[in-house]
Amino acid sequence: MEYAGIGGLIVLALNIWAIISILSSSATTGAKVLWTLLVLVLPILGFIIWFLAGPKSGATTA
Structure with a gap:
C-alpha cells in the first residue's frame, strides 16, 4: 500500500479546504x-x- 499517495491526497484535501476557507473569510x-x-x-x-x-x-455561530 502506498502511504505517500494517501498522505498526498490528505494534504491536497486540507489545502483545498484551507484555500476555500481563506477566500470565504472576512479578511x-x-x-x-x-x-x-x-x-x-x-x-x-x-x-x-x-x-x-x-x-x-465569515460564518458565525451563536
Missing part, C-alpha cells in the same frame, strides 16, 4: 492573497500556520 483582499500564497508555496507548513493563526471563516 482583506491582500490578506487573502498572502494566506493563499503561503498555503500554496508551503503546503504542509502553510496549512499549519493558517490553521493556528489565519483568518477565520
Whole structure:
C-alpha cells in the first residue's frame, strides 16, 4: 500500500479546504492573497500556520 499517495491526497484535501476557507473569510483582499500564497508555496507548513493563526471563516455561530 502506498502511504505517500494517501498522505498526498490528505494534504491536497486540507489545502483545498484551507484555500476555500481563506477566500470565504472576512479578511482583506491582500490578506487573502498572502494566506493563499503561503498555503500554496508551503503546503504542509502553510496549512499549519493558517490553521493556528489565519483568518477565520465569515460564518458565525451563536
